[in-house]
Amino acid sequence: MLIKYKLLLCFLIIIGITVPNGIIGYTKVDQSLAKIEAELVTSLQEMKKASHLDNLTIHIKYYDEVLTQSARNYAFTADEKWLDTYYASEPGLNALILEAITLGGKDDKVFFQSLSDANTRLTQLEHESIRLVMDGRQSDAIAVLESPEYWKHKQVYRNALENYAKNKGLEYDQVFDVSTIHLEASVQSIKEVLVEAETLLYVGIPIVLSMALVLAYYFFRSVVSPISRLNNVVEKISQGKYDVPFPKQGHDEIGDLGRRMQSMVHSFKAALETERQLAVAQEKLKSEKLTVIGELAARIAHDLRNPLSVLKNICQILKIQYGQKDPKMHDHLTRMENSIQRMSHQIDDVLTFVRTVPIDKQIISLRDLVAKVVSDSDIPSDVIVTMPSNDEKINCDEQKMRTVLSNVILNAVQAMDGRGLLTIKIVGYTKFVNIEISDSGPGIPEKTLPSVFEPLFTTKQTGTGLGLSSCKNIVEQHGGTINVTNNPTTFTITLPRL
Structure with a gap:
């Protein structure tokens, strides 16, 4: 009925x-x-x-x-x-x-x-x-x-x-x-x-x-009880248990709803399996492509690194011999060194992206790590850096995390065009710790904001598009996340806290 x-x-x-x-x-x-x-x-x-x-x-x-x-x-x-x-x-x-x-x-x-x-x-x-x-x-x-x-x-x-x-x-x-x-x-x-x-x-x-009482019992058996059983099934489905058996359905609207829901779950399960297989195939194809590209890039980077090292050494020798006597020669050699440095940085980005090296974790001070990265970075004198006053301990690969922080700080300095305010904060929570790096630059266009961590995506003429992607891979290897927001431009690195 x-x-x-x-x-x-x-x-x-x-x-x-x-x-x-x-x-x-x-x-x-x-x-x-x-x-x-x-x-x-x-x-x-x-x-x-x-x-x-x-x-x-x-x-x-x-x-x-x-x-x-x-x-x-x-x-x-x-x-x-x-x-x-x-x-x-x-x-x-x-x-x-x-x-x-x-x-x-x-x-x-x-x-x-x-x-x-x-x-x-x-x-x-x-x-x-x-x-x-x-x-x-x-x-x-x-x-x-x-x-x-x-x-x-x-x-x-x-x-x-x-x-x-x-x-x-x-x-x-x-x-x-x-x-x-x-x-x-x-x-x-x-x-x-x-x-x-x-x-x-x-x-x-x-x-x-x-x-x-009689009508309530009849109504409970024919309406409330079937709805309760159907609700339990829906709750299990919401938890990802798509193989849960559906209860026996009656011949009323609740029964029709249960049968249609059962058919919908079967269709959804089949579509989910198809999507999973497609995602696996796409990931496999992407991995194979990146492997081929990585091997080629590694060989090219290796072949370029040695000549660049020779050029860098020659520039340093020429600056010692002729730079002090001829200011013009000194400027030319300085520009050549900067160009060699940019090329070396791009090669490092490529090698970091294509090589999967196991991480070597150790407990370090996050404030000391930030201080070392800032000290080693080439930051113009017109950029004011605000350092964090508090400290947190994390378990990470120091060298890889230095690469992440250095990349993000360098991008912030370049976005400000060598002049502005760079703010670094450490914010501790119950289970995680955030490293927030903000700059006073013009910000990232909203239409490109979701794509900044994708491989080969860049808005700079001299960039490889692999720096932030490599940063994302390193952070995820540590069980964390990295994201960016505007107003002001802020990169937030979230890592597990000790």
């Missing part, structure tokens, strides 16, 4: 178990919640309305006291602040009475309308008192506020408010009791729903868990 069908089957089984329980539970909870919500909304609205009317009555009583005291204080003192307080509070009282008439029921509307009529008459009397004060008739204003008519309406006003507040307090208590009964009934309904939901959970959860 394909994996997608396995997953679909598992999904359908889980849906078939959970959906009915979910629908039943949801239906019961929804019905109960709808009933509870309706009862709660009704109870809360009744409580909110009764509470709001009760608060309006309290505020009406408060504003009435404020108006009465402000009118009386103004009548007795004629202080304008009490007049401001009166006119600021009067609209608030009217608005409260109007809101109570609008919000209340039928009986409430009748009561608050009568209250509004009484308040209108009281307000008229208070306004009359205020006008008398403004006219300077303060005693008449006080008489209006102390009149029997005024106190009659005031007493009716206050008794009505007290009786209403008392009656509404009882009504509010009744509403609260009824609402509490509704809430208790709602809580009981919630408990019943929770008991039913708990029963569904006690039955549904074990069933779902059991099915989940």
Whole structure:
């Protein structure tokens, strides 16, 4: 069975178990919640309305006291602040009475309308008192506020408010009791729903868990386990074990993947073997060519070395006899000696490259070796050499390693055209030590940088193209590496550390 069908089957089984329980539970909870919500909304609205009317009555009583005291204080003192307080509070009282008439029921509307009529008459009397004060008739204003008519309406006003507040307090208590009964009934309904939901959970959860375990075991055997076995095979292949047997494959996507991977490994193994045979053949051909070239080059170098030695000796004799007397002759003989030296160096490069001489290792000081090479090298006075301050011990063939360092240092001096900064560093690591030789020259072109260690590759007109290649061979004989980077041009020789 394909994996997608396995997953679909598992999904359908889980849906078939959970959906009915979910629908039943949801239906019961929804019905109960709808009933509870309706009862709660009704109870809360009744409580909110009764509470709001009760608060309006309290505020009406408060504003009435404020108006009465402000009118009386103004009548007795004629202080304008009490007049401001009166006119600021009067609209608030009217608005409260109007809101109570609008919000209340039928009986409430009748009561608050009568209250509004009484308040209108009281307000008229208070306004009359205020006008008398403004006219300077303060005693008449006080008489209006102390009149029997005024106190009659005031007493009716206050008794009505007290009786209403008392009656509404009882009504509010009744509403609260009824609402509490509704809430208790709602809580009981919630408990019943929770008991039913708990029963569904006690039955549904074990069933779902059991099915989940069965499906997990099935999924593990058919998906996870094959992937794990295939992963183990891939890990062994990544380690180069191409003959590892593939596990038995099923008839799903994992099986198809395993069979295709097995075919790919066989094809890769065959291609790798073909490439190896081709590399061996190319290396053999290259070795044969280099052997022939080496033998020829060795014979030619041997035939040239003796005449060059004779020429070098003759130049030295002529310089002794005639060089001091004739400056021009001295210069000609010096140039001839330099040319002979370059030819001898190129012959040494060829012989070093074509001859494979066993290395004779010994423990030496790397700093002393660098100092000897620098001392023996022909370095112009305009080249500043920075020597390493630290030291490391290595096990190497001193003569061959001197050849490597001398070649690299000579190339650096030539790259700087006889003027610049030559820096030599020794950097020790846990298992290796680096010799870093940097120069302040223009650098090596990026396109030729990967080819500098190839045989016969050179960018100099007088070079053989074998110097750096010979250096690479010598370093690799010592179990090390050599590489070069730009900015600044730095040759890094890495050798095993003691």
